[in-house]
Amino acid sequence: MKNPEIVFKFCPQCGSKSIAIRGSRSVYCPECDFLYYFNAAAAVAAVITSERGMLLTVRAHDPQKGALDLPGGFVEPGETAEESLRREIREELGIELKEARYFASFPNTYLYHGITYTTLDFAFHCTTDQIDHIRPADDVESCVFVEFDRMEYSKIGFDSIRNIIRTFIIGAGIK
Ligand SMILES: [Zn+2]
Structure with a gap:
């Protein structure tokens, strides 16, 4: 590292x-x-909820291959955070978002090819009417829906994502 x-x-x-x-x-x-x-890189993460709970992804590649994550990724130069979020969701899940509302940010570190990058992850609460059309691709191996009160925080790969999920669930008044 x-x-x-x-x-x-x-x-x-x-x-x-x-x-x-x-x-x-x-x-x-x-x-x-x-x-x-060496500035922190901007990144986005989507908390997509439905009546089945929160959508979590299983990471297809390192870092944290196999760990649970939220869909999202790095903001590209020239993009807004909202554009980046919609692009990442299209790439990773093959669907379009309906609504996306910013609610929190957390810093993260990202070890890639032996170099530790610092990021700032911007979290959005998202909805979609295309849940049944999700096709995992790119960095995502598969998807699961987890009920808010059954979240297994130890299986989440990154601290920032764990903080985002915890903040969202506390904010939703579940636990
Ligand atoms: Zn010089």
């Missing part, structure tokens, strides 16, 4: 070895004034 600034051994602009970590999330090269920040 490595933070991205640790792996910068040379300045990517001038090749100097003088590049150094500056502060907690940037690298700086005094030779050519190169300065690069």
Whole structure:
């Protein structure tokens, strides 16, 4: 597990070895004034509910392959969070959302190819009238509906997703 600034051994602009970590999330090269920040990446997560409970996905790939998750993913440059959410749901579940309402955000870390990225996960409460047409794809192996009072928090892969689900369920006044 490595933070991205640790792996910068040379300045990517001038090749100097003088590049150094500056502060907690940037690298700086005094030779050519190169300065690069490692910002948190924006991500979105959908809490899709129906009379069967909350839709959870089973992750098809690492990190956290096999763990429970919410559908969603990284926001791409130029997208709004709402556009990103609808795109991810289309890609992962093959359906369109009806409503999507933002309710909370939580920070997360995401270990990928040996580098730990920091993210900020934005959570939306979503509805759809296409529940029966879900076709898991992409990062999603399968889907399950879990009743709010039967949530198994230990099977959820990421802390931020666990916090989102807990916040939603508390907010819904279930437990
Ligand atoms: Zn340089």
